Amino acid sequence: xxxxxxxxxxxxxxxxxxxxxxxxxxxxxxxxxxxxxxxxxxxxxxxxxxxxxxxxxxxxxxxxxxxxxxxxxxxxxxxxxxxxx
Numbered sequence: 001x002x003x004x005x006x007x008x009x010x011x012x013x014x015x016x017x018x019x020x021x022x023x024x025x026x027x028x029x030x031x032x033x034x035x036x037x038x039x040x041x042x043x044x045x046x047x048x049x050x051x052x053x054x055x056x057x058x059x060x061x062x063x064x065x066x067x068x069x070x071x072x073x074x075x076x077x078x079x080x081x082x083x084x085x
Contacts, residue, residue, distance in 0.1 A: 001084040005077050017072030027063030034058050040085040041067050
């Protein structure tokens with residue numbers, strides 16, 4: 001299944017590059033998003049390197065989720081697709 005990287009998780013004055021907000025393809029409600037908690041995600045760089053992470057929790061009421069990656073993702077990752085395993 002696919003998800004789109006929407007943004008970094010951030011606060012008023014901070015930005016966490018290891019935690020990303022993802023919008024899964026068929027997730028429209030918070031209940032849909034909670035089904036993805038605990039699943040692994042994988043983002044592939046343009047050069048072919050794979051960075052992995054895990055979905056930690058639902059984010060908001062529109063079906064978005066927060067994923068924690070082992071390494072911080074670059075800004076070029078915003079708007080690209082990740083695979084939910």
